[in-house]
Amino acid sequence: MARPVPVNLALRDRRIDIFFAVVFSAFTVTSIISDLLPTVGVDFSQPSDNFFVQSNYWYAHDADPLFMNPPDWMRIITGLSAFVYMPFYIVLVYALLAARNWIQLPSVIYATMISSLTGIVVFGVEFFGEPEFRTQNAVKFLLFNLPYVLVPLVLLVRMRKPLPFTRRF
Template sequence: MAAAPRCRERLFAFYFLSHIPVTLLIDLQALLPAGLHPRGLTELLQWYAATFRDPMMLQPPEWFKAFIYCEAFLQMPFFPIAVYAFLKGGCKWIRTPAIIYSTHVATTLFAILAHILFHDFSKSEHLGPQTQRERLILLSIYMPYLLIPLLILFTMLYNPYYNHVEKRKRK
């Protein structure tokens, strides 16, 4: 049987580990009342939104807020579990939760990327990307959050270590 892909497992562990502070300190600001986060974190979010022309983080549309609620209540509890499983390595039990997580996240990212590519920001948000270059820069910020979950999905579905099915012997 093939061994677990350790370099990918370490990448996945780092992805989930890094996602914890990003979710708690940055992403959840869109849901929580103003003034709840320290001023420095609020300024960091404002700097990010202005620098990368991302109005969704400062004035999130309702559909985007729904994705953040999913991140807070469905994904966030999974992050430490995934960190543990991928750091430990060889945890076949992570397969099904990782498939669920990665398909959910990939689906949400397709909607976010489509919004970045095709929404007319000039009519509604002064902060949104105005040029193709600005759209591509903003896309590059979100793209790892699509590519890594797709790599997780591919690994869980096609790597023989995670996809091994025990064959029962016929009597």
């Protein structure tokens, strides 16, 4: 006799998923604004009248010298965000709101990638790498960037068990 599959909880009973949907919607926007520009080679090493260029200049100038003049490997990482993570965020938001259990494995893969690339590589260079790339304002750098590592790690914990939408977090 087949065992019945548990029913997914209603969205109102999964408040953590509402939180994730809001945060990953914001990540979608920041991927477009922040990560697309350095990937395609837009120069934001000087102030600009363009809002998007100026936003990146302000961030890079005040918090992230590595982002100001990104080496090729950094452009690959921002390219992943702009062209791989950003579409994933859209799918993830849908899956979270609609309680689609198939998002579990892609979420685990994503959280592992983002914590490895951003958490280890980028943070390592910013704090321990070449002096010209080290951040001078660690507090501001962490305030801007830590959510991009911590939220995916919490998502990883959220997706740790089979059928993640059938139980509360």
